[in-house]
Amino acid sequence: MQITQVRHFLADDDLDHQELLEVLRLAMELKQDRYSRETFAGPQSVAVLFDKTSTRTRFSFSAGIAELGGHPIVTETGKSQMGKGETFQDTGAVLSRFVSAIVWRTFAQANLEAMAETATVPIVNALSDDFHPCQILADLQTIVEHCTPDSRPEQLCGLKAVYLGDGDNNMANSYMLGFANAGVDITIIAPEKFQPKQQFVDRARVVAEQTGATVAVSADVADVEGADVVITDTWVSMGMENDGVDRRTPFLPYQVNAAVMAKAKPEAIFLHCLPAYRGSEVSADVIDGPRSRVFDEAENRLHAQKALLVWLMEHQPAEEK
Helix, strand or coil, X not given: CECCCCCCECCHHHCCHHHHHHHXXXXXXHHHCCCXXXXXXXXXXXXXXXCCCCCHHHHHHHHHHHHCCCEEEEEEHHHCHHHHCCCHHHHHHHHCCCCCEEEEECCCHHHHHHHHCCCCCCEEECCCCCCCHHHHHHHXXXXXXXXXXXXXXXXXXXXXXXXXXXXXXHHHHHHHHHHHHHCCEEEEEXXXXXXXXXXXXXXXXXXXXXXXXXXXXXXXXXXXXXXXXXXXXXXXXXXXXXXXXXXXXXXXXHCECHHHHHHCCXXXXXXXCCCCCECCCECHHHHCCCCECHHHHHHHHHHHHHHHHHHXXXXXXXXXX
16 A cells, blocks of 8 residues: 655645635644543654754644654664664655654754655654744634734734844744735844845745735834734744854844834734744843733643644544555
């Protein structure tokens, strides 16, 4: 028997708009009843692979897989044969014989795509240099909870979100792609030299055409005006610590502080995927203040990722005899 056309989640647009809403609805259900699904009962195993350090990703996937009745096999890839040069294709083929899904936090997006060539189980992008789609699911769930009148994912359409800081990183790419997919208007506000690559802007705008959302790029902090959601991220992404680029001075005018939040709607919320550096990308009075939802956002990594795994397992193609 052979499985064809495996559904993976390598980037935010691997779900279409309606599928994204299904995952968000399921995430909210699982938050209300954490043990209502036993998708990995048996227990089935899920490989959780790390090329990069992690707190929220490691714990949320490990706990979530266990809550779904499964067994997470968590390992650093440097301690596997991948660390000695075994191909990603061979690894994907082998792991597919052992586990029911693969979660991987890696560097190049091409790594995930290479493993997906041979894997016969779903692969989840737990962060790559290009995208962080699981974080976007958690952010959208948080926005549904705090910014929609009836806590319904369908009500995301038409909301305005702004992201300030480094626009040329995986978070900005995923905010454009994932928020456009949800129907949320998204503006990336970044210094001229740190704005998103055009290929990611174009890709997000293709998605936005289907949902009615808008995708904008700006260097003007005044464009926070009227935002329902204000977002930032660390100015120094993983892997950029020693690239020789000044990643503080250009961003100082883009710090999310009380003055920036005052430009947004009075009921606007603040999000940050964490870890945060108070006094750099965000002031302490904002992240620790009443409009901050960063710990709800962090918790929702658990629920959104569980929902994603359940959805993926339920939407795999049938085996061909």
